Amino acid sequence: MDLSGARWRKSTCSNGGGGACIEVAGNLPGVVAVRDSKDRCGPVLTFESSASRAFAARVGGRS
Numbered sequence: 001m002d003l004s005g006a007r008w009r010k011s012t013c014s015n016g017g018g019g020a021c022i023e024v025a026g027n028l029p030g031v032v033a034v035r036d037s038k039d040r041c042g043p044v045l046t047f048e049s050s051a052s053r054a055f056a057a058r059v060g061g062r063s
Contacts, residue, residue: 001046006033008040026052 006025021037032052035044047055 001031003028003033003044008035010037 003025005028007027008023008025011022011024023035023037023040025033026049028046030049031046032049033044033046036042
């Protein structure tokens with residue numbers, strides 16, 4: 001998957017101490033990409049947009 005056009009932003013759920021931080025790119029057609037902000041050249045997980053929304057709703061307590 002070509003991620004060269006991804007616009008990454010730090011998740012609002014990341015802590016402020018520089019620990020558990022993820023970055024999310026939601027501007028890609030049909031997918032949401034997630035990576036570790038401390039390892040920007042490392043692996044990237046991609047999810048279908050609908051699966052990402054369902055996951056966020058469940059985690060956020062809005063099922």
